[in-house]
Amino acid sequence: MQLIEKLSILADAAKYDASCASSGAPKRSSEGKAGLGSTDGMGICHSYTPDGRCVSLLKVLLTNFCLYDCQYCVNRRSSDVPRARFSPEEVVTLTLDFYRRNCVSGLFLSSGIIRSADYTMEQLVRVAKLLREEHDFRGYIHLKTIPEADPALIAEAGRYADRLSVNIELPTDASLQTLAPEKQIVSIKQAMQTIYTGEQTVLNEPRAPRFAPAGQSTQMIVGADDTDDSTILHGAEALYGNFKLRRVYYSAFSPIPNSPKSVPLAAPPLMREHRLYQADFLLRSYGFSANELFQGPGHLALDIDPKLAWALEHREVFPLDLNRAEPTLIARIPGIGLRTTQRLVDLRRERKIRFEDLARMRCVLAKAKPFFITSDYHPQQAESTSVLLREQLRDRPQPQQMGLWG
Template sequence: MELIDKLSILADAAKYDASCASSGAPKRSSRGKTGLGSSNGMGICHSFTPDGRCVSLLKVLLTNFCLFDCQYCVNRRSSNVPRARFTPEEVVRLTLSFYRRNTISGLFLSSGIIRSSDYTMEQLIQVARLLRETHQFRGYIHLKAIPEADPRLLEEAGRYADRLSANIELPTLTGLKTLAPEKELDTIHSAMSHMRQRIDAANDDAERDAKRLPRSANPKRMAPRYAPGGQSTQMIVGADATDDRTILQSAQHLYRDFRLKRVYYSAFSPIPERPAGLPQAAPPLLREHRLYQADFLIRGYGFRAEELLNAPGNLDLEIDPKLAWALAHRDDFPVDLNRAEPAMIARVPGIGLRSVQRLVDLRRLRRIRYQDLVALRCRLETLRPFVVTQDYRPTDAQRDSSRLRQSLTQPQPAQMALW
C-alpha cells in the first residue's frame, strides 16, 4: 500500500480521539467522505497550549488493526473498515516531512492494539526514540499510553514524549464492562497512577536541580524529564446512558487523584454497522460544549460537580453552567464587588478569572464603579442582575429568576458594526 493511502486511512481513523484537539473541531463522522482527521488538512489537528497558542499536530494511528472489540470504536476487531499499518520509520518520515514544510509543530500518535499491549507500546516508543535520538527532533510529541502495557514501557515513553494520555473512554465500570469488556478500569487507573508518580518525581527533581545548580550548568547533569506536559484522557459522551453529573464526578476524581492536565469530552459519533446497544443518533454537540464549560469551572473556578448538578441528570443546554448555578442560588446574589471574596466574585456570571484579579487589584486603590466593568469588557448583559458596585445596584425585577432566565436566553437582535 502506498504511503499516501495509509495516511488517508490512519489519519481518518485517528479523528475520534479528542485528547489532544480543541472542542471546536469540525463535525466528526465516518458516514460519507467528510474529510480526514479533525481539521482542515490530511491528519492535521489543532491543539491549544495553556497560554492560548494554537498549534498544529500530525494526528495519526500507527495502525487501525486492533485485538479489542470495543463497541463504540470504528476500529474495533469486528468492524468492516479498510485497515492499514505504518512502520515506525514511515511515521518518522511523515512527521519530519510535514515539520520541514512548517505544516505542523509536532506529532500525536495513537494505535490499535496489535499482537499484544507491550508490542504496541514498544512500536509507539520506537517512533519517539527515532525522532528524538536519531533525528534530534525537538518538536512536540504526544504518545498514547497503552494501560495494559508493562510499567517499564510507560516509564520509557515518558522520557521521549511531551505528554502521555491513557483514555478512560467511559466514566463508569458498568459502561466499560458493557461496551468494552476487554478493558479494565482498575488497569487504566493503575497506569494513570504510575504516570502521575513519575511526573511528580521528575518535577521534584527538576526543582531540586534548579535550586542546586547555576543557570550555566550542563543540562546533562540535570535530572531527566518525564512527560513535562503531563497526562490527559478522553471520555465519550452519549455512547451509553451515563448522565453529565456522573461524567463530571468522574472527571473531578481524575483531576484530584491523578493530577491530569485535561479531561477531553468527545460526543459519540454514529459508526458504520452500528452494534446493538449503541444509540442510533449522536448526542447534541452542545452537550459536549456544556461539559467543557463545566469542566473549566471545576478546574479553574473552584466549583464541584455536585454544585453544578445537585441531582442526577444532564447540564442545561439553554444556558451555560455558571449562569445556571447563579440562577439556582439567587440568595447568594447580588455580590458587592467592593467587599466580596475573590472566590465569590469569580462565581458571578460574566466575570472571568482575569477580571477578578484586576477588580481585586483595583479596589485596593479605590471603590469599584460600574464603568470599571465596562472598561474590563465583562459581559454586562449577563452580570448586571448579580453585582453591586459603588454606583450601581440591580432592580427588584432583575432578581426574579424565571424572568431573568427568559431575558438571558431569548435571541438578541443583531447590531450593525460601526467600524
C-alpha cells in the same frame, strides 16, 4: 499500499480521539529552523498553548487494526473499515517531512492494539525514540498509552514524549463492561498511576530525567450509553484529584458505519459536549466542585451555561458588592471571568468600582448586571427573579440563514 494511502486511512481513523492538546509543553529550541506555521492539511489538528500560540500536530494512528471489539469504536475488530499499518520508520518520515515543510510542530500518535499491549506500546515508543535520538527532533510529541502495557514501557514513553494520555473512554465500570468488555478500568487507572508516579518523581528529585513535562490527559465519550452528566463530571473530578490530570476531554459519540445495536443510532446534542467543557473549566479553574453543580443525578441544562445555572440556584449569594466581595465569589458572577476579577480587585485598591468600569473591561453585562452592586449601581428588584432571569439570559438557537431562493 502507498504511504499516502496509509496516511489517508490512518489520519481519518484518528479523528475520533479528542484528547489531543499541547498546553503546558515547554518551549523547545529550534535554532537554524524557520518559524512553524499552521495548516488545515489532512491529519493535522490544532491546539493552543496557554500563551495563545497555535500548535499544529500531525495526528495519526500507527495502525487501525485492533484486537479489541469496543462497540463504540470505528476501528473495532468486527468493523469492516479499510485497514492500514505504518511502520515506526514511516511515521518518523512523515513527521519529519511535515515538520520541514512548516506544516506541523509535533506529533500526536495513537494506535489500535496489535499482537499485544506490550508490542503495540513498544512500537509507539520506538517512533518517539527514533525522532528524539536519531533525528534530534525538538518538536512536540504526544503518545497514547496502552493501559495493559508493562509499566517500564510507559516509563520509557514518558522520557521521550511531552504528553501521555490514557483514554478512560467510558465514565463507569458498568459501561465499560457492557460496551468494551476486553478493557478493564483497573488497568486504565494503573497506567494513569504509573504516569503520575513518573511526574512526581521529577518534582521530588531534581536530577531525575525528564518525564512527560506536559502531563497526562484522557478522553470520555459522551452519549454512547445512558450515563448522566453528573456521573461524568464526578468521575472527572476524581481523576483530577487522584492523578493530577491536565485535562479531561469530552467527545460526543459519533455513530459509525454499521454500528452495533448496543450503541445509539443518533449522536447526542453537541451542546451537551459544550456544557461539559464549560463545567469542567469551572472545576479546574474556578474552584467549583461537582457537588455544587449537581443537586443529585442528572444532566447539565442545555439552554444556560453551568455558571449561570449555579448563580440562579443560589440567589441568596447575590447581588455581590464588587467593592467588598471576596475574589473567589466575584469570579462566580456570570459574565465575569478570572482576568476581570483580578483587574477589579486591583482597581478597588485605588478607588471605588463604578458601573462604567465593568463596561470598559468588556464584561458580559447582559449576564452580569443582575448579580453585582457597585458604588453607583444596584440591580432592580425585578431583575432578581430567577425564573425571569433564566428566560432573559438563556441561550437561544441562532436562526438559520435563508438561501438566496428561499
